[in-house]
Amino acid sequence: MNVQLLNKKEAIFESTLKLVNEYGFHGTPMSQIAAHANVATGTIYHYFSSKDELILELFKYCREKTNEHIFSFEEDLPYKEKFFYIWNRLVEYYVAHRETFWFIEQFYSSPYYELIKQKKTTYYGVDKMHLFFEEGIKSGILRNVSFYTLISVYIGAATSHVKMVTYGFCKMQAKGREELIEIIWNGVKNQ
Amino acid sequence: MNVQLLNKKEAIFESTLKLVNEYGFHGTPMSQIAAHANVATGTIYHYFSSKDELILELFKYCREKTNEHIFSFEEDLPYKEKFFYIWNRLVEYYVAHRETFWFIEQFYSSPYYELIKQKKTTYYGVDKMHLFFEEGIKSGILRNVSFYTLISVYIGAATSHVKMVTYGFCKMQAKGREELIEIIWNGVKNQ
């Protein structure tokens, strides 16, 4: 697949991302996606077998791009710093790419997610987080609670914060972000 | 509006709730909603002027029902107990009414929410939470951080936990719930 093709596929991805944000999954006709991406309607079907497949592929694409960004730290940092770093990178990425964020949110809370939930293919991001939290527990830095508890606070607070910011509710982003990750740290650290 | 009518309107609500969970907003035809509610298609238009209005009304209906359940505590309980109580009530309600939960989630992350976001009508639930957190800060029990920070941890962790549970990821519900609210409390309490 040459550069031109990659460009077209990505143009379709980006157009879908933008339009789905504005009009929702089913409020976005294929014809509109095509027009926005400057391709013919039929061209989309050269790259994707159906609208559903397009949405699914776009979801994977968004998730991969997000992961690339948040797990890019020096391995020898102190644990606490990594804990703060990953969280901040995630929030920053989502705030800077809010269309990606909202697309993922929309996807997760729609029936689409059921289609890929069962797939046993260990999802990179979750695995990484699992290892990271395990490391913290084994070294006695984090309280010994279940992985799903940790993930709920860590990711739950992050996404809620991004929602507040993108809704325009939360004025002081930087301060709010610092307060938040510090609260989480206080909650999960030992003692 | 007599009882029979209330029943029909509620039947339409409940059918919409169920079907939207299964097929999404636009994957659910009005005809199917009508069939599931045992009314004629045209009858829905006697109660709602359009599909969008139905969805909007259902959203309000769900939010009201949820609020009724979580703010039903004795005012003279110690603050910490109220803090735990409200959170647990919310989680329990959502787990027991997961269709309501997922509908609200779907709504919030869809373009629908934009339609009602601007409305200045102070939303009951948020107001209640605002007052509750303010009380905690003024009495020195909670750390003095912004409302949006507190809401992000409190609600963010709750919804994440409900997602884990309803996805079937989180096996030990009760234990996970206790761990989680305790972590939040540790994070937001003073000292």
Add this chain to the structure above:
DNA sequence: TGCACCCGAATGAACGTTCAATTGCTAAAT
């Protein structure tokens, strides 16, 4: 008699997908 409630077939627009035709590119054959 009037009004609220209810019905479900009919309407017409919108949409996902298909397809026959065209272009552009690559590489083998001459």
Add this chain to the structure above:
DNA sequence: ATTTAGCAATTGAACGTTCATTCGGGTGCA
């Protein structure tokens, strides 16, 4: 170097279906 064959990429009009909404008529109660 030129031709040729073949496949990938692209097009957008056409197709058939689906769906939100309408409407003319019906029922029962005040």
